Amino acid sequence: MSRKLQPGRLVAATHNKGKVVELKDLFEPLGFEVVSAGDLDLDEPEETEFTFTGNALIKARAAAKATGAPALSDDSGIAVTALGGMPGVNTADWAGYPRDFYKAMQKVETALQDIKAEDRSAKFVCCLAVVWPDGHEMTFEGESHGTLTWPPRGKMGFGFDPVFVPVGRTITFAELDPAEKHAMSHRADAFKKLQAALL
Ligand code: IMP
Numbered sequence: 001m002s003r004k005l006q007p008g009r010l011v012a013a014t015h016n017k018g019k020v021v022e023l024k025d026l027f028e029p030l031g032f033e034v035v036s037a038g039d040l041d042l043d044e045p046e047e048t049e050f051t052f053t054g055n056a057l058i059k060a061r062a063a064a065k066a067t068g069a070p071a072l073s074d075d076s077g078i079a080v081t082a083l084g085g086m087p088g089v090n091t092a093d094w095a096g097y098p099r100d101f102y103k104a105m106q107k108v109e110t111a112l113q114d115i116k117a118e119d120r121s122a123k124f125v126c127c128l129a130v131v132w133p134d135g136h137e138m139t140f141e142g143e144s145h146g147t148l149t150w151p152p153r154g155k156m157g158f159g160f161d162p163v164f165v166p167v168g169r170t171i172t173f174a175e176l177d178p179a180e181k182h183a184m185s186h187r188a189d190a191f192k193k194l195q196a197a198l199l
Pocket of ligand 1: 016047074075076077078089091092101124157158159160161173185187
């Protein structure tokens with residue numbers, strides 16, 4: 001059964017500041033007050049599923065339960081064709097702890113060089129999940145296609161943005177104006193589907 005998401009308080013079930021900025025940019029113009037799980041000091045649940053959708057649901061369910069408000073989560077990552085889709089759902093883990101995304105990008109580059117990969121294509125994937133306090137839930141998946149460059153370029157964005165050159169462009173996501181990235185990203189693609197169904 002479909003349901004609309006009423007403008008008001010929306011808990012962004014993430015501690016990732018880069019994602020919070022992008023989610024605020026997408027939802028706040030539509031009348032939502034986006035408060036992050038990090039700001040509310042909520043626990044970060046363990047992401048034990050093997051799909052973006054599964055992990056997005058774990059995060060949104062935990063935040064909806066803890067706050068009694070509708071929760072929005074984002075599970076995302078980069079899937080590299082020549083690496084059989086890795087790091088995929090484990091993208092954040094490749095950065096170790098504390099997170100070091102230069103290390104993660106380097107690890108991907110080393111893996112590509114080790115197999116002398118000619119195919120440097122990759123896609124970002126994003127699953128947005130919305131869970132209401134009464135247990136109703138919806139998920140939306142988006143993708144953004146491109147190629148990986150080395151060395152990293154650009155200072156904007158977060159995570160793997162400095163090595164990702166979207167299709168049709170010659171600059172990386174980290175060199176693009178944030179508004180342009182937000183219009184063409186995997187998150188924007190998932191958001192368009194969410195918007196069509198829930199807003
Ligand atoms: P998780 O969804 O919290 O498990 O982490 C996803 C990871 O994928 C992030 O920490 C980033 O490294 C990467 N990622 C997801 N979306 C983006 C993006 O828009 N740009 C760059 N990296 C991203």
